[in-house]
Amino acid sequence: MSKTFTREEVARHASENDLWVIIDTDVYDLSNFVDLHPGGAFPILELAGKDATTDFYGLHRQEVLVKYKRYKIGSIAGEKAQFSIPQPGELSKVPYAESSAFSGFKSPYYKESHFQFRTEVRKIMAELAEEFRELDQTDGKPSDELMQKLGETGLLACNVGPGPHLKGINIPAGVKPEEFDYFHEMIVHEEFARVVPRGVDDGVIGGFVIAIPTVLNFAKPHIREKHARDILLGKKRICLAITEPYTGSDVSRIRTTAKLSADGSHYIVNGVKKWITSGRYAQFFSTAVRTDKGLSMLLIERGEGVETKAIRTSYSPSAGTAYVTFDNVKVPVENLLGVENQGFKVVLSNFNHERLVMLMGASAAGRLAVEECLKWANQRKVFGKRLIDQPVIRNKLANMISQVEAFHNWLENLTFQMNHMNYAEQSEKLAGPIALAKYQATRMLHNVSDDACQIFGGRGITKTGMGRYVEMMQRTYKFSAILGGSEEIMADLGVRQAMKHFPKEARL
Numbered sequence: 179m180s181k182t183f184t185r186e187e188v189a190r191h192a193s194e195n196d197l198w199v200i201i202d203t204d205v206y207d208l209s210n211f212v213d214l215h216p217g218g219a220f221p222i223l224e225l226a227g228k229d230a231t232t233d234f235y236g237l238h239r240q241e242v243l244v245k246y247k248r249y250k251i252g253s254i255a256g257e258k259a260q261f262s263i264p265q266p267g268e269l270s271k272v273p274y275a276e277s278s279a280f281s282g283f284k285s286p287y288y289k290e291s292h293f294q295f296r297t298e299v300r301k302i303m304a305e306l307a308e309e310f311r312e313l314d315q316t317d318g319k320p321s322d323e324l325m326q327k328l329g330e331t332g333l334l335a336c337n338v339g340p341g342p343h344l345k346g347i348n349i350p351a352g353v354k355p356e357e358f359d360y361f362h363e364m365i366v367h368e369e370f371a372r373v374v375p376r377g378v379d380d381g382v383i384g385g386f387v388i389a390i391p392t393v394l395n396f397a398k399p400h401i402r403e404k405h406a407r408d409i410l411l412g413k414k415r416i417c418l419a420i421t422e423p424y425t426g427s428d429v430s431r432i433r434t435t436a437k438l439s440a441d442g443s444h445y446i447v448n449g450v451k452k453w454i455t456s457g458r459y460a461q462f463f464s465t466a467v468r469t470d471k472g473l474s475m476l477l478i479e480r481g482e483g484v485e486t487k488a489i490r491t492s493y494s495p496s497a498g499t500a501y502v503t504f505d506n507v508k509v510p511v512e513n514l515l516g517v518e519n520q521g522f523k524v525v526l527s528n529f530n531h532e533r534l535v536m537l538m539g540a541s542a543a544g545r546l547a548v549e550e551c552l553k554w555a556n557q558r559k560v561f562g563k564r565l566i567d568q569p570v571i572r573n574k575l576a577n578m579i580s581q582v583e584a585f586h587n588w589l590e591n592l593t594f595q596m597n598h599m600n601y602a603e604q605s606e607k608l609a610g611p612i613a614l615a616k617y618q619a620t621r622m623l624h625n626v627s628d629d630a631c632q633i634f635g636g637r638g639i640t641k642t643g644m645g646r647y648v649e650m651m652q653r654t655y656k657f658s659a660i661l662g663g664s665e666e667i668m669a670d671l672g673v674r675q676a677m678k679h680f681p682k683e684a685r686l
């Protein structure tokens with residue numbers, strides 16, 4: 179049992195060398211920390227021996243108390259704590275912090291297994307949270323151990339939807355592969371977005387999510403057998419190499435060539451690729467090339483003639499964004515993905531899923547901004563009042579909440595359609611709505627991020643501390659508006675797809 183003290187006892191420890199403070203009902207001995215304190219000694223000295231709760235929560239995130247729990251020596255006798263530190267896996271009780279089904283509202287979409295699954299995934303992610311955050315601060319590479327841990331927990335494989343690739347995978351909460359659906363997948367992306375800074379997330383799963391389906395669905399069976407499992411278990415890494423300096427969304431204009439050797443045993447690949455997410459870390463490049471009569475996809479293994487160098491983007495070096503050069507790279511013909519000259523089919527095949535993944539992450543990112551702002555507005559005091567007591571702040575929050583909720587409801591509908599349509603129907607009916615939803619998602623992020631930053635003020639543009647999430651969001655949300663089909667192309671595609679189904683007989 180932890181020690182208890184009276185407030186009078188704490189008050190007796192009020193000098194620089196013997197310095198205790200009370201935060202909520204816990205007592206901290208900061209004598210050895212005062213000179214190490216990142217905020218300097220002065221603010222703590224002023225509160226030596228006193229209750230520092232209000233000042234503490236005005237300046238620190240609660241996670242600081244978890245990180246420095248070694249300084250806690252006990253609690254105040256007979257007093258009940260006002261604030262609780264969430265346990266791993268626990269859902270937030272802040273209004274709108276969880277989607278409605280997870281905050282006590284009725285929903286037609288989720289079964290018991292989804293609730294258990296979220297709890298387990300949240301626990302796993304909580305264990306890794308500090309490591310992810312540090313990667314964003316240090317611009318580090320997601321380590322092999324981290325990738326393997328994600329692989330072992332089954333979470334990497336759960337990032338790419340339901341399907342035969344889940345056979346033999348240890349899915350959290352004991353979900354059976356045949357039970358796993360797109361709502362389970364949504365939960366995975368939401369939980370990643372809650373914990374993993376956006377750029378780091380791209381370094382960890384961004385490249386993988388868009389590339390592994392090309393192997394699972396189009397590689398020759400023996401090539402799939404040889405590599406897919408290692409990639410799903412985080413032992414090897416893969417990226418998708420399509421865009422080039424000359425062409426982003428306009429895939430038909432790529433210039434990288436693959437010429438068949440005279441004996442027909444391999445292709446010789448030459449060309450360059452740009453903005454390749456996690457390319458710096460990848461052993462495999464699922465690559466769009468120009469063959470004699472069209473576009474083809476090849477699985478290229480890192481080796482002689484393959485070079486990657488870092489592109490300095492604004493979100494995070496941890497994303498491993500690369501400029502890739504292929505210089506006379508020999509690729510065995512068996513590494514062809516799909517059919518020669520029909521690579522477009524491979525490229526297009528995963529667009530709906532890739533965008534859906536981005537929507538799921540975007541939804542959770544917007545929601546987390548709401549939670550952060552509600553907490554901050556409730557605890558931050560200015561001009562003698564809490565921020566939430568200012569109508570202008572409540573108006574911004576209303577704007578944020580309504581956009582997040584509206585978007586999430588659409589997303590749940592689309593996810594439901596994914597669960598109940600076969601691949602052909604998904605391709606036929608969902609490309610337009612998913613494109614429009616992506617357009618809507620990134621407009622939502624733009625607005626939410628802007629409001630959140632104004633609510634957090636200087637902290638919203640500071641990488642560490644109270645506003646670190648909002649700063650990260652400001653710095654990264656644009657990536658979702660550009661990658662996976664730019665906002666403008668998404669909007670246009672959505673309307674063009676709708677017009678394909680416009681009835682000829684309809685007139686105003």
Ligand code: HEM
Nearest residue numbers: 199206216217221222225230233234237242246642643644
């Ligand atoms: C358990 C006790 C405490 C711990 C572990 C702690 C730890 C920290 C840490 C890690 C930071 C850096 C946060 C960042 O990244 O921006 C910080 C900043 C700061 N702390 Fe503390 N602190 C404690 C108590 C206090 C108390 C009692 C005060 C009194 C007011 C205080 C005042 C400050 C100030 C003024 C800053 C700078 C905040 C800013 O840059 O906006 N701290 N503290």
